[in-house]
Amino acid sequence: MIRFEGIHKSYPVHGREVVALHPLDLTIQAGEVFGIVGHSGAGKSTLLRLINGLETPSGGTLTVDGQALGTLDGDGLRRLRRRVGMIFQHFNLLSARTVLDNIAFPLRLAGVSKAQARARAQDLLVRVGLEAHRDKYPAQLSGGQKQRVGVARALATEPKILLCDEATSALDPQTTASVLQLLDGINRELGLTIVLITHEMDVVRRVCDRVAVLDAGHLVESGPVAEVFLHPQHPTTRRFVAESEAIDExxxxxxxxxxxxxxxxxxxxxxxxxxxxxxxxxxxxxxxxxxxxxxxxxxxxxxxxxxxxxxxxxxxxxxxxxxxxxxxxxxxxxx
Structure with a gap:
């Protein structure tokens, strides 16, 4: 579904190039939940934003759902983004719109009629367990409920890929578990490819099939979660595993x-x-x-x-x- 080939990314800062991602190769299979782990500044968010074209790589080839992003014009990128949903760390809901209208919003932007958009939003409210809150505003919801609205909104355009940008880091442990269970169910029922970035190895352990570990812009380890979690090879990965298991080395x-x-x-x-x-x-x-x-x-x-x-x-x-x-x-x- 997603293939990075020699992808790297640098930013100009005060007249010099700062490397966010060193050249890396990575493949994400259709229908899997793929975790990307790293501390702040490791390059996780940059890697994620390359997938939906919000960032442009400095070099290499990125293919998403069979299309090389470097060949797409503006219209092509917009069509691609409708197939790529996004869940944000801090929810990014519209405070002046109801829960139902927040979910319907991307459909209205895509030109879907108001009636059709609201009908689709109502179905998604049922899927995420918030049908009783359809007419509330974001300020009236808990953090977990807001994130469920974010999940429903991301599903509105029936994407093939779901990107999760630290989707649980603002939540308490119990709410985190319920949101991860929701994502796991969506992956199994809809067959969506989910790419999830996090700084918590425990999140990866609970929901992901495979994982990549980033350290200062380098891809230092990747593979099936069971293999990486139980037999970590790189010092950065070993630290993440020790933190997740509360091991005092x-x-x-x-x-x-x-x-x-x-x-x-x-x-x-x-x-x-x-x-x-x-x-x-x-x-x-x-x-x-x-x-x-x-x-x-x-x-x-x-x-x-x-x-x-x-x-x-x-x-x-x-x-x-x-x-x-x-x-x-x-x-x-x-x-």
């Missing part, structure tokens, strides 16, 4: 200093997450273990468990072999 290193044995990280995925494998291998091989850190959760709909252990005993090699034989990913850590 300094405290963990202190704990490690007090225990003997080999340090292992075991990763279980799918149904293996619920199996009593650790206890069984310990009994059969006679190893002892200390759990230093651990978590059982889900990556989208995939259950996983990850444990950091200190293992002692003469049969530790045999224990590692049995873990690997059972399909557990085993990583030996250095002290």
């Amino acid at each position: 300094g405290a963990l290193q202190e704990d490690i200093a007090h225990v003997a044995g080999r340090l292992l990280r075991l990763t279980f995925t799918g149904e293996d997450t619920w199996q009593p494998l650790l206890g069984r291998v310990a009994r059969e091989t006679g190893i002892d273990y200390t759990i230093l850190a651990g978590r059982i959760d889900r990556i989208k709909r995939l259950p996983y468990g990850q444990l950091t252990l200190a293992v002692t005993g003469a049969q530790s090699d045999e224990a590692l072999r049995r873990f690997a034989q059972a399909g557990v990913h085993v990583e030996e850590l250095s002290r």
Whole structure:
């Protein structure tokens, strides 16, 4: 659906060029939820705004839904943008218009009759669960309700692509969860391609299929969320994962200093997450273990468990072999 080939972007600032994005290649498949993670200034918003033509790349080729953006004139860009919906961090609702009219607004801009636009808006209100609030104004809504209006408005023109610009960062955790559940349902039911930028790895874990990590304008890591989240390779990605799991790396290193044995990280995925494998291998091989850190959760709909252990005993090699034989990913850590 979206292909970046050698795309880069620079801005002139006080007579010099400031690089926002270094050359990168990236492909986003039709129908997937794709996350782009990075701290402030990493280039996330620039990358997102390239997709709907609000920014023009300094070089490279960007293809969206089969069209190379560099070949489109003004009319072509306007037609493309009708196929690309946008959800904003701070909602961007029109304060003087009702909820229904906010949702109908992009349709009216596109020349749809008032009656048809309001009928479409009413259907979307039902989809996002706000039919009882149709005649309210934005000031009368909670943050989560405002964002649901933003989602409905973004869907009004029946786009193929939905761009989410930090869509949950202004919301509390419970409201964030409900908005992510809404986006997940829209992706499954409508088959929309969703591109979501965020600085929270936990948002990516809950809803995305694949992820790209940006650091100072560089694409430093990308791949399936389960692979990137459970086995991060780049230091920036490892920091994001540690933040999302509330791991205090300094405290963990202190704990490690007090225990003997080999340090292992075991990763279980799918149904293996619920199996009593650790206890069984310990009994059969006679190893002892200390759990230093651990978590059982889900990556989208995939259950996983990850444990950091200190293992002692003469049969530790045999224990590692049995873990690997059972399909557990085993990583030996250095002290």
